[in-house]
Amino acid sequence: MTARTPLDDLRREIDQIDDAIHDLLMRRAAVVERIGTVKGTLPAAVQAAGTGHAVFLRPAREATILRRLMARHSGSFPAQAVVRIWREMITAFTRLQGPFAVAVYAPEDRRGFWDVARDHFGSFVPMTAVNTPAAALRAVSDGTATVAVVPYPADDDSDPWWRFLVSSDVSRPQVVARLPFGGRGNGRGENRDALAIAAVPHEPTGDDRSLLSIEIGGDFSRGRLKDMLESCGLPPVSFCTWHPAGHATSPSGSAHGGPSVHLVEIADFVGHGDPRLAALAERSGEIPLRVNLVGGYAVPLHLG
Numbered sequence: 001m002t003a004r005t006p007l008d009d010l011r012r013e014i015d016q017i018d019d020a021i022h023d024l025l026m027r028r029a030a031v032v033e034r035i036g037t038v039k040g041t042l043p044a045a046v047q048a049a050g051t052g053h054a055v056f057l058r059p060a061r062e063a064t065i066l067r068r069l070m071a072r073h074s075g076s077f078p079a080q081a082v083v084r085i086w087r088e089m090i091t092a093f094t095r096l097q098g099p100f101a102v103a104v105y106a107p108e109d110r111r112g113f114w115d116v117a118r119d120h121f122g123s124f125v126p127m128t129a130v131n132t133p134a135a136a137l138r139a140v141s142d143g144t145a146t147v148a149v150v151p152y153p154a155d156d157d158s159d160p161w162w163r164f165l166v167s168s169d170v171s172r173p174q175v176v177a178r179l180p181f182g183g184r185g186n187g188r189g190e191n192r193d194a195l196a197i198a199a200v201p202h203e204p205t206g207d208d209r210s211l212l213s214i215e216i217g218g219d220f221s222r223g224r225l226k227d228m229l230e231s232c233g234l235p236p237v238s239f240c241t242w243h244p245a246g247h248a249t250s251p252s253g254s255a256h257g258g259p260s261v262h263l264v265e266i267a268d269f270v271g272h273g274d275p276r277l278a279a280l281a282e283r284s285g286e287i288p289l290r291v292n293l294v295g296g297y298a299v300p301l302h303l304g
């Protein structure tokens with residue numbers, strides 16, 4: 001018999017720690033299954049738009065879990081690795097409650113969003129690459145995917161995907177998260193963020209952004225819209241504008257005189273029925289203006 005060395009003792013300690021972590025994972029799984037049962041008895045709030053499938057994903061709760069852990073984190077183990085582990089875990093746990101699949105905009109020459117989606121939803125979730133953001137949104141609407149991952153909107157997009165989310169139906173798919181939530185790591189592709197779309201409600205976490213669609217029937221400058229939003233207590237952080245008539249094809253030849261749809265990001269949580277939305281519609285005077293919530297997201301972590 002050879003004597004036990006200090007290395008043997010340390011490895012024995014590691015085995016005990018691994019057992020404890022593993023036991024806790026199995027215990028957590030049992031609790032998540034019980035949460036799934038409770039959620040399954042909730043009314044229409046958990047039903048995906050038009051598909052009848054229950055959606056168990058709760059991005060606001062996931063963000064709150066990670067923020068809480070980051071606030072208590074200390075020591076030499078990298079915070080980014082904690083987020084990575086929890087991201088893999090959380091989707092695995094969500095899948096204990098019901099079916100979960102991701103459709104990601106990742107054409108052959110642009111694989112970056114695949115990496116971002118895989119980092120967020122884990123390496124074992126069923127994930128399909130599609131060639132257009134619209135196809136990803138369709139997959140959510142027809143129930144073949146739970147979540148669509150699409151590029152963060154850009155103002156110069158002449159045919160923006162977000163126009164498909166402009167609707168007053170509160171149970172339709174909407175923006176629920178911004179990715180990456182915990183840093184990009186070694187993900188490939190250009191440095192563009194993504195948004196996750198799903199048929200779950202936008203819920204507050206204490207540090208949120210909200211997205212509004214604002215349809216305007218006539219001539220209305222961005223400056224005027226910005227002033228109006230601010231005066232209603234809705235501080236805008238960015239605008240994307242879509243002219244349904246198109247810039248080049250507008251019969252009047254003027255893209256800015258016709259109707260326009262704006263996607264405005266607000267630096268606050270805005271929920272359905274928020275009185276600021278009604279105030280905004282009222283304040284536009286004689287110009288018809290329709291405001292809808294397009295969802296929102298918990299502000300991602302800044303891990304330095």
Ligand SMILES: O=C(O)C(=O)C[C@]1(C(=O)O)C=C[C@@H](O)C=C1
Nearest residue numbers: 035057058059061062090093094
């Ligand atoms: O809190 C819930 O609603 C859960 O279902 C649990 C849990 C988790 O693993 O912590 C799983 C899925 C949700 O997206 C959020 C959190």
